[in-house]
Amino acid sequence: MIEVRELSKRYGDTVAVDALSFDITPGVVTGFLGPNGAGKSTTMRMLLGLDHPSAGSVTVDGRSYRDLPAPMHEVGALLDPKAAHPARTARAHLRWLVRAGGLPRSRIDEVLALVGLSEVADKRVGGFSLGMYQRLGIAVALLGDPATLLLDEPANGLDPEGIRWMRNLLRGLAAEGRTVFVSSHLMTEMQQTADRVVVIGRGRLIADVDTAELVRRGSGGQVKVVSPQPAALSALLTDEGATVRGDSDGALLVSGMDSARVGDIAMAHGVRLHELTPRRVSLESAFMELTDDSASYRSRGLGAVDTEETATVAHTPATGRPEGSD
Ligand SMILES: Nc1ncnc2c1ncn2[C@@H]1O[C@H](COP(=O)(O)OP(=O)(O)O)[C@@H](O)[C@H]1O
Ligand SMILES: [Mg+2]
Structure with a gap:
């Protein structure tokens, strides 16, 4: 200890x-x-x-x-x-x-x-x-x-x-x-x-x-949903308090609601779902969100160099190892 x-x-x-x-x-x-x-x-x-x-x-x-x-x-x-x-x-x-x-x-x-x-x-x-x-x-x-x-x-x-x-x-x-x-x-x-x-x-x-908690926190409970009735589903979920935005592929990204609740609401209203996926977030992106949020980290006059340094942490292995080579 x-x-x-x-x-x-x-x-x-x-x-x-x-x-x-x-x-x-x-x-x-x-x-x-x-x-x-x-x-x-x-x-x-x-x-x-x-x-x-x-x-x-x-x-x-x-x-x-x-x-x-x-x-x-x-x-x-x-x-x-x-x-x-x-x-x-x-x-x-x-x-x-x-x-x-x-x-x-x-x-x-x-x-x-x-x-x-x-x-x-x-x-x-x-x-x-x-x-x-x-x-x-x-x-x-x-x-x-x-x-x-x-x-x-x-x-x-x-x-x-x-x-x-x-x-x-x-x-x-x-x-x-x-x-x-x-x-x-x-x-x-x-x-x-x-x-x-x-x-x-x-x-x-x-x-x-x-x-696991860091990754969960970073994901903010996001769920990816694909439905042939996106507008109807989006309105229903928003009414129930979720935040919904569309991604470039036509899927809906739902925050503030877990996947079970999304599925239940769709079912209750006869909205068909083609995909329902709790979005997993990497520790890396959770870290980036965390440091973005961190007033103590940001408020100390981070300039261009430091921003780059932060990016280096997440994206560039110092060893020159290709990302994801493991
Ligand atoms: N012996 C030292 N004399 C002066 N500054 C130092 C010394 N050791 C570390 N520092 C400074 O303290 C800070 C933290 O360094 P360090 O503990 O090596 O960070 P990390 O291991 O996370 O990369 C840096 O700004 C570094 O330049
Ligand atoms: Mg060191």
């Missing part, structure tokens, strides 16, 4: 983290979402005691990181995947950490197998791709078999197969009862991975919700 309370961090004039409060509970994967520069890494560094809060506090199981008696067993972290010395082999990198942490050497082969690096264990990490560095970083995080995992943008540089692998790994670790907190600037990546998302922008909390 991670508890963040009124956590703030300033660097000179920059407010990197602004009075954040949230809890990260065990047994689920919690995504930490926000555009580049939102304050995700800064928050994670404060969690690990690598940076001092300007105000507020963050604790892991009731203690600050520095007071944890066996930190490697309690918190495993991946902040900078390139933190390994390029001239060392993957195995040598892990051996050094195992020794520093007083962990059993048998753990080295276990974690190498877990992250799929057994075959390159004796290769120098200098020749590794970014994806392999990420896997090694995850191996390091897992060395102490920690109850809490903090991973900062672990999907960067992974190919679609790597992303799927990581998704399963994280879900498995959470299912074992661990606390899994994983950041990303890509909404699409989190949609299938995270049970919960904490969304921040400009250091501030925008949302702290179940992924």
